[in-house]
Amino acid sequence: MTEHDLHTLVRDHVNSDEPPFQLTPDDTITRGRRTLRRRRAITGGVCAAALATIGAVTVPQLIDSGNGSSGNKVVAGSPDYDASQMPRIIDEHARVVFAKTTPGLPDGVRSVTDSQGTALPEKFWDKASQMTVDYTMAGREFRISLLHARSEAEGDRDTYCQAELASDYSVACETFDVDGRTVISQTMALRRIGDGWAVVPNKKLATFDPDKLWFSHMVEDVRSETLVVTATEVVKASSVEAADWNAPIDDLTSLVTDPELDIPAPPTDKDGCVWSLPITGTSNGVDQAGCMAQADAVEGP
Known part of the structure; x- marks a missing residue:
């Protein structure tokens, strides 16, 4: 996320979705952070019934080599960590999850970028701020993202959800506990803008062209002061009730909490x-x- 991207997003919201007046400096900073987090969540590109099940989330092991490990000993911080292997490993783990309920999952598009969103040559992958894999199909997209960004990781998760719901940008947003960490499940209405997305506020859903609506379900785990892992499914649907989600919340949760999906913080x-x-x-x-x-x-x- 560059400064230009953030300024463009804020300007888009001011022009189309939010009042450009009566904002205090604190309001501006708070909204800017929420906007940054919202853009991070949807640049890849839950219904109430799914949210109702979050109290019983289980986290199955993804890839079993017979000894309690996937055999990929490259977790950040270990002597065997190899940044050149991480995009492949992320892809493999994500494919296990997404392909369970989505036959014909296409090849993943892997991306490794710095703090400004610039694609990195392999020799700099150990300094990456973000690694992502995207799977794009007709009417459906999946993304797994590992991102180091302090602005993304800071703040109370429950407060974040409350703010998102109050701002009318989330159709649903709830938190639940996994091994002592607070995980977020969030649903938003989206519209296409070029190759990216913009949020459609709830208040505009009744009059927005249903043929141009998409909905995203994101599950997010904040691992540290900077590392945020998200798994997202985006589907084309005329309403959130009509959204035909493939990936259950348990599957998305197992992916974002997978301990082998980890990258070190950039210098x-x-x-x-x-x-x-x-x-x-x-x-x-x-x-x-x-x-x-x-x-x-x-x-x-």
Whole structure:
């Protein structure tokens, strides 16, 4: 997410969905953070009945090698961690989950990016801020995302859901406990904007063209002060009641809480600025906000 992306999203909301006046500085900051989180949740591209089952969420093991492990000993922080293998591992784990209820799941599109959303060459994957895999079908999309972003991970989960519901941007948003961590289940109405998405507020659903409506169900696990793991299904539907979800909430939860889906935090400089892809021929990375971060010299992308 670049500063330009955030400013564009906020401007879109001001122009079409939110009043551009009577906002205090605190209101602006709070809405900006919610907007950033909302865009993060839907850039990949639950009904009440699904939410009603969250009290009984179980987390099955995804890939069993016979010894309680998938055999992929590359968890972040371990001596065997290999960033070059993580996109493949994320893809494999996600495919096990999504393919259970979606026959003919297409090949996943893997993406590894820095803090500014810039695609990284493999030699920099160990410094990535985000790794994602997308599966796109007619009328349906799935995404798994591992993202390091402090602005995404901060704040109380229950408060976040309450704010999303109060702001009219979530059709449903609830939290539940998994092994002592608070996990979010959130549903939103969406519309296409180019290759991306924009939220359709609940108050506009009654008059919005049903042929242009999509709905997303996202399950999110905040692993640390910066790491957020989300699994999302997006379906084309005229209403949330008509949304034909394939992935049960238990499956999405098992995916986001899978301990083998983990990437280390990217480097930061002495000022706390997060690393981004260096300019060719320099030894430092400079993000679009002018933030300096330490990096290895780049011979070329």
